[in-house]
Amino acid sequence: xxxxxxxxxxxxxxxxxxxxxxxxxxxxxxxxxxxxxxxxxxxxxxxxxxxxxxxxxxxxxxxxxxxxxxxxxxxxxxxxxxxxxxxxxxxxxxxxxxxxxxxxxxxxxxxxx
Amino acid sequence: xxxxxxxxxxxxxxxxxxxxxxxxxxxxxxxxxxxxxxxxxxxxxxxxxxxxxxxxxxxxxxxxxxxxxxxxxxxxxxxxxxxxxxxxxxxxxxxxxxxxxxxxxxxxxxxxx
Numbered sequence: 001x002x003x004x005x006x007x008x009x010x011x012x013x014x015x016x017x018x019x020x021x022x023x024x025x026x027x028x029x030x031x032x033x034x035x036x037x038x039x040x041x042x043x044x045x046x047x048x049x050x051x052x053x054x055x056x057x058x059x060x061x062x063x064x065x066x067x068x069x070x071x072x073x074x075x076x077x078x079x080x081x082x083x084x085x086x087x088x089x090x091x092x093x094x095x096x097x098x099x100x101x102x103x104x105x106x107x108x109x110x111x112x113x
Numbered sequence: 114x115x116x117x118x119x120x121x122x123x124x125x126x127x128x129x130x131x132x133x134x135x136x137x138x139x140x141x142x143x144x145x146x147x148x149x150x151x152x153x154x155x156x157x158x159x160x161x162x163x164x165x166x167x168x169x170x171x172x173x174x175x176x177x178x179x180x181x182x183x184x185x186x187x188x189x190x191x192x193x194x195x196x197x198x199x200x201x202x203x204x205x206x207x208x209x210x211x212x213x214x215x216x217x218x219x220x221x222x223x224x225x226x
Contacts, residue, residue, distance in 0.1 A: 004156075006156075032212075034213060034214070042218065043202065043216045043217060043218040043219055044157070044202070044216045046213055046214070046215055049212070049213050091154075093156045093157070095156075095214075100145060100162060101147070101159055101162060102147070102159065102204075102214055103159060104149075104156035104157045104158070104159070105156050106155055106156045107154070107155060107156045109154070
């Protein structure tokens with residue numbers, strides 16, 4: 001099946017700093033990628049849809065100025081958490097669509113201290 | 114309101130038995146439904162996709178059914194093994210197309226030797 005990678009796999013940052021997470025589709029091109037957030041023992045919550053060459057579409061309640069998304073190429077999307085706070089600590093997962101199927105990255109554990 | 118419901122209680126079964134997990138949805142008309150497996154601290158792994166015009170789909174020991182009248186999908190694992198222990202998520206596209214996915218909360222399966 002298709003492979004999606006994320007980097008870094010985990011990151012610890014101080015409150016007020018910004019963190020960038022990369023999502024790459026390794027063996028296919030993805031015009032659309034998705035960013036999810038998952039809190040412990042909860043399901044994945046869709047944050048935004050990342051479209052190559054255009055602005056991301058954010059879900060209701062997600063601050064677009066706080067979670068900056070850039071889909072620079074057909075294989076790379078980045079999520080930047082700006083001015084991170086402890087409540088932003090979570091498991092961030094990206095996915096890329098290949099036809100009707102979505103393939104997920106391994107996730108990035110963000111801890112804001 | 115729109116929602117996807119999975120049994121939030123863990124399902125405990127004996128090795129060799131068939132595990133059956135349920136996914137119910139309300140106020141959606143999805144063109145397809147997907148099932149994923151998620152292990153702790155990892156991203157979801159795609160298992161099966163079933164379209165609205167398909168009643169059943171199989172893949173090795175896995176079987177999925179899709180009843181659009183009942184608005185329900187059942188996910189079966191036959192001859193279950195301890196290695197099948199994980200959280201299983203169902204997901205659908207709320208637009209009825211092939212765009213973004215939203216997820217149920219997942220059901221944790223524990224297969225005991």
